[in-house]
Amino acid sequence: MTALPLLLLDVDGPLNPYAAVPQEQPPGYRTHHLRPEFWLTRFPGRADEAVEPLRLWLNPEHGPELLGLPFELVWATTWQEDANTWIAPLLGLPELPYVRWPRMHQDEPDGLHWKTRVLVDWAAGRPFVWVDDELGPQDTEWIAENHPGPAATFRIDPRIGLRTEDFATLRAWAQAELGIEG
């Protein structure tokens, strides 16, 4: 049996359409106000309750949609382990593997996204789709040249987030590239 491809999944953009216009809860989404650990560490010396929480929009249907895909889900987000603590329960997802970044937000040679090289290392040759609102054509090209296996990038508009048709696109990719029905 063919191993499932990896779905390397960003949070802010694909799951949380933070740039939605107008700035109000998009249809199908719920509003959450969270104080994850990484957020609190930005306000040293301040009591947790005194820190303004992060506002997040999450669509509860995204959890079952993701679990129904013929992919192994992996968090590929600055939330790192906080995605399991804070995001997964709100979407009904189990604890997932996550990519731990050696550094974040750094400038990279060739204009690559700071995640790109780490993700290709992390996948270690396994087929993957990377879902993110920040990746660009240069990342797609670099991955094609440097990843020894099927891989695709899927850019999501952070004003919109993942749409129903995007799940169909992911399914179609697994079918076309790997012959996996799902």
Ligand SMILES: [Mg+2]
């Ligand atoms: Mg993002």
